[in-house]
Amino acid sequence: MKPTSTAAVALASLMLLAACGPKSGGNATASAGGAPAGGAPTSGPDVQMNFSDLPHPRAGLWQNTIDDGDGKPATMTSCLSGKTPTMPKMPAGCSQFSMKRTFLGHIVMDMNCTTPQFTMVMHSEATGDFQSNMSSDATMTMSGPHIPAKTTKMHTEAHYVGPCAPGQTPDDLVDSNAAG
Amino acid sequence: MPSGVRAAAAPASGPDVQIDPADQPHLKAGLWQFLIGRDGGKPDATTLCLSGKATAMPHLPSCFTPLNLKRTFQGAYVMDATCATPDFTIVAHAVLTGDAGSKISSDEATTTTTPTGPTTRGTMHTDAHYVGPCALGQKPDDVGGPSGGG
Numbered sequence: 327m328k329p330t331s332t333a334a335v336a337l338a339s340l341m342l343l344a345a346c347g348p349k350s351g352g353n354a355t356a357s358a359g360g361a362p363a364g365g366a367p368t369s370g371p372d373v374q375m376n377f378s379d380l381p382h383p384r385a386g387l388w389q390n391t392i393d394d395g396d397g398k399p400a401t402m403t404s405c406l407s408g409k410t411p412t413m414p415k416m417p418a419g420c421s422q423f424s425m426k427r428t429f430l431g432h433i434v435m436d437m438n439c440t441t442p443q444f445t446m447v448m449h450s451e452a453t454g455d456f457q458s459n460m461s462s463d464a465t466m467t468m469s470g471p472h473i474p475a476k477t478t479k480m481h482t483e484a485h486y487v488g489p490c491a492p493g494q495t496p497d498d499l500v501d502s503n504a505a506g
Numbered sequence: 507m508p509s510g511v512r513a514a515a516a517p518a519s520g521p522d523v524q525i526d527p528a529d530q531p532h533l534k535a536g537l538w539q540f541l542i543g544r545d546g547g548k549p550d551a552t553t554l555c556l557s558g559k560a561t562a563m564p565h566l567p568s569c570f571t572p573l574n575l576k577r578t579f580q581g582a583y584v585m586d587a588t589c590a591t592p593d594f595t596i597v598a599h600a601v602l603t604g605d606a607g608s609k610i611s612s613d614e615a616t617t618t619t620t621p622t623g624p625t626t627r628g629t630m631h632t633d634a635h636y637v638g639p640c641a642l643g644q645k646p647d648d649v650g651g652p653s654g655g656g
Contacts, residue, residue, distance in 0.1 A: 491637035495551075
């Protein structure tokens, strides 16, 4: 059996590895504001962050389900080391990248890529506790001089299933794109 | 020298045998770690929890059918397939060796031609080995379903 598309998995991993903080059903787009008297603040500013600020996903086996809306979600397992995720290689032309943590603990990433052939805009929001679950939603819009604009949505969920096999080298210590 | 099987020795070669897709080897159920390198680059690693129903040969899009599958005299599996569309034609060749119970390797080569553009070639080398049983209660990655197990 051939594993699923590496590109899709790499993108999903990027989004998943950025997930942190408690899951919340509230509005993730927090704005600056003060705390109401007599209670916890209900909103606050987003905080810029980089990959070294990300929490470490728990070491062990994580099962990922990637759904791009085609009705056939792909499932795969990853053996993670528990070490700090590192920045995957950015495709050519993807110079604009930002990552921030919202007041509610969601991780929001935006990336813009521009080449002579196409423009891609990606927005993703990830959440989870990094110990038992993480999830993300991403929207990518691609367009170009000869490419009609197309928007793709991808939902990814991962949950911890147990320790890696005895003696197994974690995937993220072998993978050239995410070693570390 | 008479032809045929040599006395007191195994034959050194023999014909390839055409096989049915149902006769492909199935990877042992459990965790398999795949190292996949494309076009000579550094490999990416990924792990799958397999059910034991997955075939070891690469899966190709449906446009590649029918596949030409055969087993060589020395036990390698060889696959040849072509996907022809009005816009492009892809010719794929793959060779798989190893033991579906512990360790396999495969090499794939594809050649893509278009009516107007240049011909492009790609290669992929895969090494995979069994690392152990899936996690307790884990649903295998290759059995489908929306939840992914758990």
